[in-house]
Amino acid sequence: MQIGVNVPNFAPGTDPQVLRQWAQTVEGLGFDLLMVSDHIAVTPDVAEQYPAPFYEPFTTLSWLAGVTHRVRLGTTVLIVPYRHPLLTARMAANLNRLSGGRLVLGVGVGWARQEFEALGVPYQRRGALTDEYLQAMRDAWRNTDDYDTDPIPLWVGGNSDAGMRRAVRLGDAWHPLRLTPDKLTDAAGRLDVIAAELGLPKPALMPRIALQETREPVTDPGRLAGVGTIEQITADLNRIRLLGAETVVLDPFNDDLTEIRQPERAWRTLAAVAAYAKNQEDR
Numbered sequence: 001m002q003i004g005v006n007v008p009n010f011a012p013g014t015d016p017q018v019l020r021q022w023a024q025t026v027e028g029l030g031f032d033l034l035m036v037s038d039h040i041a042v043t044p045d046v047a048e049q050y051p052a053p054f055y056e057p058f059t060t061l062s063w064l065a066g067v068t069h070r071v072r073l074g075t076t077v078l079i080v081p082y083r084h085p086l087l088t089a090r091m092a093a094n095l096n097r098l099s100g101g102r103l104v105l106g107v108g109v110g111w112a113r114q115e116f117e118a119l120g121v122p123y124q125r126r127g128a129l130t131d132e133y134l135q136a137m138r139d140a141w142r143n144t145d146d147y148d149t150d151p152i153p154l155w156v157g158g159n160s161d162a163g164m165r166r167a168v169r170l171g172d173a174w175h176p177l178r179l180t181p182d183k184l185t186d187a188a189g190r191l192d193v194i195a196a197e198l199g200l201p202k203p204a205l206m207p208r209i210a211l212q213e214t215r216e217p218v219t220d221p222g223r224l225a226g227v228g229t230i231e232q233i234t235a236d237l238n239r240i241r242l243l244g245a246e247t248v249v250l251d252p253f254n255d256d257l258t259e260i261r262q263p264e265r266a267w268r269t270l271a272a273v274a275a276y277a278k279n280q281e282d283r
Contacts, residue, residue, distance in 0.1 A: 004033025013261035043114035065099035074104030085133035093149035108157035211250040
């Protein structure tokens with residue numbers, strides 16, 4: 001199982017130098033994937049969770065591609081209805097080509113109603129637009145003379161049945177976000193059922209989980225996967241591996257904006273996870 005990291009690309013304290021340090025830390029520790037989030041208009045509902053400045057993902061990943069060499073680069077998740085599908089297809093194809101085929105495109109329908117309004121996109125149609133746009137992007141990429149790119153993996157987010165159905169119909173992977181260990185196990189089983197109902201192959205499992213190390217074990221039944229002592233975190237990773245996940249993405253942002261300015265704690269936890277992953281490989 002490969003391991004990726006969701007790098008914060010927002011909030012005061014984030015700047016080009018910090019983003020460079022994040023990228024070089026993630027790659028230097030041996031992680032397989034670096035991902036960033038997506039917002040365009042930092043409306044009040046967005047700013048409450050992800051305050052400005054917000055670094056746009058295609059621009060950011062293009063720059064980070066130039067300061068890294070091996071690590072894959074991705075979005076978790078790109079809000080599909082925000083951009084014309086041919087623009088997204090073009091930017092993704094160009095970035096994939098310029099980075100040497102390193103792009104992973106995680107996609108979702110979005111949630112910020114005020115941001116949809118600011119962009120003039122109908123919030124109530126976001127699911128239907130996502131389906132339409134993803135199909136248009138896939139159709140565009142078939143013209144390899146024009147788009148000049150190798151296949152780009154599409155990881156479809158969304159924890160609901162609708163998100164799973166979209167992943168089965170239109171994605172290469174299902175990319176659930178921040179679940180408890182039990183809910184992730186149950187959802188992985190539900191994905192099998194939905195794929196069978198639709199008569200289609202089951203997409204790969206590529207979850208994003210929290211990453212928050214604590215000194216004492218977390219006993220709350222609502223504990224998210226990836227929260228707790230390093231022993232709990234590594235046990236969660238092993239459980240996810242046994243579910244058949246091909247990649248898991250660690251998300252070190254846990255609503256504490258002070259950690260954006262002081263990423264060293266997250267880097268120490270990532271170093272411990274990297275040591276665990278290397279030990280697993282050496283067995």
